[in-house]
Amino acid sequence: MTEWHKSSYSGGNNECVEVREHSTGADVRDTQNRARGQLAFTSDEWSAFVNALHLTNG
Structure with a gap:
């Protein structure tokens, strides 16, 4: 299993989610x-979900 990581869109205020992708x-956690x-x-x-984000953010 991979490590938890934050989105590259997250700011520095710790108000974001973390993701751990696996096979x-x-x-996802707060x-x-x-x-x-x-x-x-x-x-x-x-x-x-990821594909929908790509469509939304063009």
Whole structure:
């Protein structure tokens, strides 16, 4: 499993999410509330989300 990382779009104020991508999908967590757990997405769900972001941000 890869390490957690922040989006390159995140500012320096720690108000962002972290992502950990792996062979079966990705996990996402709140940087300020790491102890509250994470959301898990399958590869198909994560791919659809990332593709939608690319379409939105052109």
